[in-house]
Amino acid sequence: MSWQVIDRKTVAEEKLGPGLSAAAKEKVRSYFDRFPTKRAAMLPALHMAQDEIGYCSLRAMREIAEILEVPPSAVSDVVTFYTHFWTHPRGEKVITVCRSLSCELMGGKKILAALKEKLGIDEHETTPDGKYSLVTEECLALCEHGPCLLINEKTHKCVRLEDVDEILKDPDNDKVTMPRSDLFDAPPQA
């Protein structure tokens, strides 16, 4: 029946990946009073899954579908549209390099090439030790500080070629010292 969602076990159990914790599920439900429909909590839920698991696993997507009372295909639909959602595990730190015109004119291409060479990976790949993933983004809206890059949440501005080594060596290169709101749970520290 098309209106019923039947798990036909087409995906092996071990390939579903980890699921959401009970606390995260509760937090997703806490978003319901913000919107008149349950489906509108989709993006917050996926952000939560990504913060907790590291990517949007199939199991998490199914669980979100169950909580939001939508078919799992609807969740998959959304995940595949937005570039920030990962459907496979990513590195511990994700380096996002801006490739907009202002950053490119200021030397963004060289920074990207240097990062590729130093990490030994291409765009959208993860280092074998699982430490870094490298992606590009169209614009980080930091154009006056170009070329810029983002490591997890931390922005690195006016990056020069000789800074790349230093940034990669720094163990705290992804730590932000922002005053956080109580409403937003920080991603678990690995």
Added chain:
Amino acid sequence: MPYDKVLMKNVGVPNSTAIQTYKASGGYQAVAKAFGMQPGDIIDLVKQANLRGRGGAGFPAGLKWGFLPPDRELTYLCVNADESEPPTFCNRVLMENDPHMLFEGILIAGYATKAKVAYIYMRGEFMEQFHIMQRALDDAYQAGYFGKNILGSGYDLDCYIHRGAGAYVCGEETGLIESIEGKRGQPRIKPPFPAIAGLFHKPTVVNNVETLACLPHILTRGVEWWTGLGTESSKGTKMYCVSGPVNKPGCYEAPLGISVRDLIYSDDFGGGMRGGKKVKGVFPGGLSVGILRGDIFDKAPGGAVDPEKNFDELDCILDFDDPRRYGLLGLGTAAAVVVPEDADIRDVLLNIARFYSTESCGQCTQCREGTTWIYQIARRIHAGAGRPRDLDLIAELTFSMGMMPGLSICGLPDGAVYPIRTVVQKYRDEFERCIAEQPAGFVEDHIERINAAAYDLPIRDGRAMTHLAGTMHELKIRQE
């Protein structure tokens, strides 16, 4: 020109995101004044002030609010903080430094439109800014500026920050609405316009961050002050961004109507080019409006404006109407990126073509295919295998997509065709020179390697052969 900053008055002030700092600088007085007025009067005031939207289209905000049906029960206010247009960052500067100014604007706009819930749609890349905003929002809630019965006026407004996840098209108002609803951010067919059936099929107002931030100042300082600033058609003050190889890239506030030359060379703004280089061209209002020729060209005799001829165009005035005389889309976001004289124009074309082809949402065929094909042609030219016909082909493609010929749902392809068309038209000589300097035989030898996907069909004179009448026969012959 010294100018008393209004929108950016707290930028650079220590601890500027705290509610106390904002209140000390006269904050949250406008909202108290607004609650003493009737919602309709505020809309009339904004109409009088002729506040035009700062997000790019320049649509008058008061008119937009006037479209709401009078007998509505529930209105939503969406704040467009999905600032994805490269190289725009004025909203980021505002949110980083003065979130309460935005919140005050939200309160005034919400009261004027009788909104019950406001959603701030922030782009996913803004992580640090999200933390600042969420923290400030908590403070504002605690101080009683959001929630039930705000300041004893009997008006309720809830405000939530909604994070996007990286999609340029979600800056389009219906795309933004779809995204908040938890769907793919694909723009909707209009009509119905959001003012009639928007978010959750209820009347909705979508306004840019900077537009809302102007509201408190219009209320406290009065319409006369606002209309005294700016030019004939464009009133008020605007945050200008300048980036690229200038001495002082950054965000600067000025009344509307400064020239591009001032923005780059004046010490109050960009402070001149780095290393004394000349300007090859400048995208004066975000990429989507198109490019202006820089001062590597000669000045037009007598100050004549003719986008067809190779003259210096830096005297363009940055208000809502003047850029149109130079063949551009409009003011856009007033964020200039300067292309220096030593940059390769093929790199610029490749960058903008790639941007629009990756950010097209894929709903409309003309946009999805058109931007992709332009990107493939740009890659071909960039790789050194361009043909003279390619430039005409790009120009032809840019006339066959977009909202203006009525071929797409949203304005993204219009934003794509203006920069691409103007780059190809205004720098045609350079492209032709690059193509003429290509080594002979390069095209034929390397065609497969460079761009195999684009060459599945045999190309003759810059066109896929099946597009020409009677070529299926030729296709067969070539395959044999």
